[in-house]
Amino acid sequence: MKYDKIMSGKKCCLSPVSLEDAALYKEWLNDLEVSTNLNTRPYVLTFEKEKEILEKLVKSETDVVFGIIDKKSDKLIGNCGLINIEPISRKAMFGIFIGDKKYWGKGYGEEATNLILDFGFNMLNLHNIFLTVFSFNKRGIRCYEKCGFKHAGKLRETRLVAGKYYDVVYMDILDREFKNSTLKNFIE
Numbered sequence: 001m002k003y004d005k006i007m008s009g010k011k012c013c014l015s016p017v018s019l020e021d022a023a024l025y026k027e028w029l030n031d032l033e034v035s036t037n038l039n040t041r042p043y044v045l046t047f048e049k050e051k052e053i054l055e056k057l058v059k060s061e062t063d064v065v066f067g068i069i070d071k072k073s074d075k076l077i078g079n080c081g082l083i084n085i086e087p088i089s090r091k092a093m094f095g096i097f098i099g100d101k102k103y104w105g106k107g108y109g110e111e112a113t114n115l116i117l118d119f120g121f122n123m124l125n126l127h128n129i130f131l132t133v134f135s136f137n138k139r140g141i142r143c144y145e146k147c148g149f150k151h152a153g154k155l156r157e158t159r160l161v162a163g164k165y166y167d168v169v170y171m172d173i174l175d176r177e178f179k180n181s182t183l184k185n186f187i188e
Contacts (some may be wrong), residue, residue, distance in 0.1 A: 003018070003021055003023075004016060005075060007115045012070055012108050013069050014112065015067045015069050017054055017057055017058060017067055019055060021067065021076055026045050028078075029045045029050065029099070029100075032120035033101065034097060038182065039093075057081075063085065064082045065079055065081030065082075066080060066116065066146055067079050068080060068112045077099065078109075081116065082116065082119075085126070089127075091127060092124070092126055093132075095118065096109060096111070101173065104139070113143060116159075116181045128172055130171065130172035131171050132168075133148065133169050134167070135154070135166045135168075141171075147176050147180070148173045150171060150173065151170075
């Protein structure tokens with residue numbers, strides 16, 4: 001499939017979510033190693049349910065979600081987006097996942113995060129972008145810190161996984177704290 005590249009970095013680009021990718025998303029989200037880190041309830045996802053979820057995302061007026069595309073292979077490897085965008089308060093919640101585990105730990109998540117932050121702050125004029133992450137997701141927390149997110153608090157022992165409770169960590173970044181704007185390249 002050919003993807004429309006809306007924002008582009010060195011390794012990856014962001015493209016509108018496509019309903020044609022529902023089967024791939026279903027595969028990833030049914031993989032416990034991938035889905036354990038996500039803020040979703042654990043259940044087996046059918047193709048029909050995933051297609052329904054993608055249709056809602058495509059039609060949403062308060063969410064902007066993109067597929068993450070590897071530039072070399074033109075292959076979908078995950079997605080990221082801004083959820084519950086509030087234009088008056090100028091805030092939104094960030095979410096990301098790399099579904100293709102071959103791309104884990106190689107900087108794709110960091111680059112995609114910076115691309116979506118750039119879009120949120122410089123195109124949507126947001127002031128605050130926040131996220132939640134489980135305390136056991138050390139790789140995710142390191143990535144968010146590298147991108148400029150700060151720890152904003154936590155809810156203690158609110159995620160039960162394999163018989164053990166974990167904290168939900170809140171992190172956020174303000175527009176003035178964001179440093180990695182790639183949009184400057186298009187303006188001057």
